[in-house]
Amino acid sequence: MKKYDFSHRFGFLVNEVGRLYGRLFDQLARERLGISRAQIRLISVVATAEGDRPWTQAELAQRLDLTPMGVATLCDRMEAGGWLRRTPSPNDRRANAIELEPKALDVLDEAIELSDDVQSAALAGLAAAERKQLVALLQRVRTNLQAPAAAVAGSRT
Numbered sequence: 001m002k003k004y005d006f007s008h009r010f011g012f013l014v015n016e017v018g019r020l021y022g023r024l025f026d027q028l029a030r031e032r033l034g035i036s037r038a039q040i041r042l043i044s045v046v047a048t049a050e051g052d053r054p055w056t057q058a059e060l061a062q063r064l065d066l067t068p069m070g071v072a073t074l075c076d077r078m079e080a081g082g083w084l085r086r087t088p089s090p091n092d093r094r095a096n097a098i099e100l101e102p103k104a105l106d107v108l109d110e111a112i113e114l115s116d117d118v119q120s121a122a123l124a125g126l127a128a129a130e131r132k133q134l135v136a137l138l139q140r141v142r143t144n145l146q147a148p149a150a151a152v153a154g155s156r157t
Helices: 010-033 037-047 057-064 068-080 102-122 128-145
Strands: 084-088 096-100
Touching (some): 010 037, 010 102, 037 057, 037 084, 037 096, 037 102, 057 068, 068 084, 096 102
Antiparallel strands (some): 084 096
């Protein structure tokens, strides 16, 4: 008999779903688009700043939950592949601003379509109302977790 069964624990389940979703997306992105999930994540974050102030590598590291060295390595590969360019930051001489090349925006559109396919596979068997409810509930959970850690201490439900 199992001593522990985590299959019904929220944190375990959410992480497992995220891991499986990410793995499938990464596999398909590499096969169909020739780019990894990590590269698409970086492109998508940088794309949110297009037209505004460009992201620096340090800001990307924080946003992507990666080390600064990890982002630097990822940017090296992506710059060599023609996905992005680094320019001196207009606000900080010590930093590089990351800007996307046109092909990165093209692949982002394709990645969004691919994500729709993965989402359809993941949510197969759920009615439209169930899908909508699931997304709404997860948005509420995300909001709860964006609260300060002090709000979590001592609350058990």
